[in-house]
């Protein structure tokens with residue numbers, strides 16, 4: 515099969531190569547998915563799991579990409595819940611070969627059915643940003659009706675989903691000046707331009723959803739009211755609210771949450787933030803483009 519591999523961590527996306535690789539076998543509880551579309555988060559190349567297995571042994575050449583939408587072509591020993599020919603989407607294991615390939619072996623529990631009226635490109639754009647937004651708001655942030663949310667990077671892949679899922683609570687988005695309209699379009703009630711507006715003018719926040727870290731995170735912790743929560747997706751929290759919780763987490767696949775997310779897409783409550791769609795043959799060039807790209811890049815593996 516065709517697949518993109520990486521072997522050299524220092525090379526970054528410039529080290530990505532499109533090569534021929536053997537098709538993966540299905541292990542216990544796996545399915546093999548013929549990939550139609552794949553998502554890729556550029557920061558993956560900095561994650562240890564891209565380079566090593568769970569015992570920290572080198573696993574290169576590894577195939578990056580963790581989001582997928584496609585069709586089940588084979589089932590491993592003992593696999594239940596999915597069938598050959600079924601349309602699926604989901605989030606692949608961080609430590610296994612990923613989804614920038616024609617086929618992937620993936621545990622069935624990491625997948626959900628993809629309804630027939632949802633395009634594979636849309637399906638592949640949802641797992642990481644959708645599940646991260648969902649888990650950050652509702653699972654780790656325990657967002658309740660009537661609470662206020664401040665979410666950074668509101669025009670980004672995760673942030674734009676956070677805006678839409680938190681809209682009912684009332685959400686303030688942040689980002690760069692150029693992202694104001696996009697953040698408002700995705701549902702932000704207000705927008706704070708982090709370069710020009712005073713973040714400190716915002717107060718009484720119940721939940722901060724941080725995708726940036728560093729100084730922005732430290733300043734945000736001071737805006738959280740008693741009993742509130744700082745949720746970070748960019749590593750261990752560097753600050754804690756004076757009288758609240760600080761949580762950092764890595765997104766996990768969850769079939770029920772994937773199904774909730776895709777249902778919202780179908781009924782028009784959720785819109786994905788796709789910036790660019792490229793073929794697998796063009797993917798390396800796409801990931802190495804120098805201009806700033808807004809929204810998610812999805813690789814269409816099968817036309």
Ligand SMILES: NC(=O)c1ccc[n+]([C@@H]2O[C@H](COP(=O)([O-])OP(=O)(O)OC[C@H]3O[C@@H](n4cnc5c(N)ncnc54)[C@H](OP(=O)(O)O)[C@@H]3O)[C@@H](O)[C@H]2O)c1
Nearest residue numbers: 557646667669670671672673689690708725747763764765
């Ligand atoms: N823990 C997890 O499970 C998990 C899951 C998903 C993502 N992540 C991480 O979360 C981060 C965001 O992911 P994403 O996919 O949403 O990325 P993204 O699409 O690039 O969105 C990030 C947004 O934040 C903006 N931003 C970043 N730094 C800023 C700053 N200093 N001031 C103003 N705006 C700033 C970006 O603007 P520019 O594009 O102009 O920089 C962009 O609009 C990444 O580091 C990713 O690795 C973690």
